[in-house]
Amino acid sequence: MAVKEMYEKYLEEISEVSLFQGIERVDIEAMLNCLKPIVGHYKRSDYIVNGGDKYESIGIVLKGSATVSKENAAGNRSVMTLLKQGDIFGEIVAFSSVMTWPATVQAQEACEVLFLPRGKIIGDCERMCSWHRIFIQNFLRIISERAILLNKKVEYLTIKSIRAKICAYLLEQSKKIGSKKIVLPLNRNELADFLNVSRPSMSREMGKLRDEGVIDFHLTAVEILDFQALKNNMSE
Template sequence: MDNNILAALTPSPLFDGISAEALTAVLGCLQPKVCTYPKNNYIAVGGESFTGLGILLTGKATVIKENAAGSRIALTMLESGDIFGEMIAFSTIKNWPVSVVAQTECSVMFLPSVKIMGTCSNVCASHKQLITNMLAILSEKAILLNRKVEYLSIKGMREKISTYLLEQHRVSARKTFTLTLNRNDLADFLNVSRTALSRELGRMRDEGIIEFYRSSVKIKDLDMLKKVIE
């Protein structure tokens, strides 16, 4: 197995507790497929046949949900080592429920789900660890999806923005941080228009609550931001 691929896979939670040597053996059993995608191309298309559990080896991508009218909502951003398709990999669903778009040139490894949960032909000791990791990932994803439902239930524009910024502050443990979503993707994520988002961010800046420059945000009045969502 290519050393660059192993380096990209090692940090993934799917292979937590599995050494590089053992990982090579496990991948030999799984027989994954590696594909490369140019910038702005679809890695997976909602409605098309499911191709297996995906692991982003290099690049950045966005998971999006599109409707029949062509509008879309950005669900999450993917970076090297992140996985996608885990929620349907072991279900009866045969088609991708969402789309994945390459934000930069991407290299992706697809693992056949039937081989992840199946019996290892080489009786690999690490295969059991792989299954344990997969179950942990699915449990954590279910918790996050529950949080997503709560997030989408927030009605006010400022409340949505404040909740998002406070979450970013908690994750980074800093009052100044860089947003992982650009303005368009953030508007999609919050399910608001880009114009309305920019207007409200401007108002919050004018009121001295935040400062921002491109993707960088500084919280100037943390107490005021917290009061918005109380």
């Protein structure tokens, strides 16, 4: 069966994708037969989708990596995300009324991409196959978690001063792992980027916090010495 073999080739990769989490291998095969996805092959720097093109399917990177970039009204293109194997793209637009791709996806290295047609996902098949419920549940989870992440990002971006951003970030990290001692998951550049400030300015402020005895740190290892001061600083 040609179609089956077409997917069989990628079954290993597909079963790793978060969208298919909790679905049996046999069911995945059944799903693929039902969803009738298309597999696209791309060479390095090929365009996978173009911003503004008609949106029809959700994409899943089976092999390789790709960049998501967006062009603003002035024509400047900036990279927003790097997609790796197993990553999904276009999942937020799928269920909205948006009809075109909001961004461009370009192969960074040779890529294989699975496209699931937007319409087939909710399922027009009469019977609700058992896997279909899990599939939709996965979808809801993925989109929700994206929204939660964006919400968190908005919170950080809304904070005015660098000092307050750092304090908020450190408190949250510390709370998450439940310890005074934190190992930052980002290096200085990435952290500065995440908080949307310049690296030297951030370092300067961290230095001040250290001088004041609020925190201590060496590279990515940070220790909170004075929680109260940290809390006071994040408000204003």
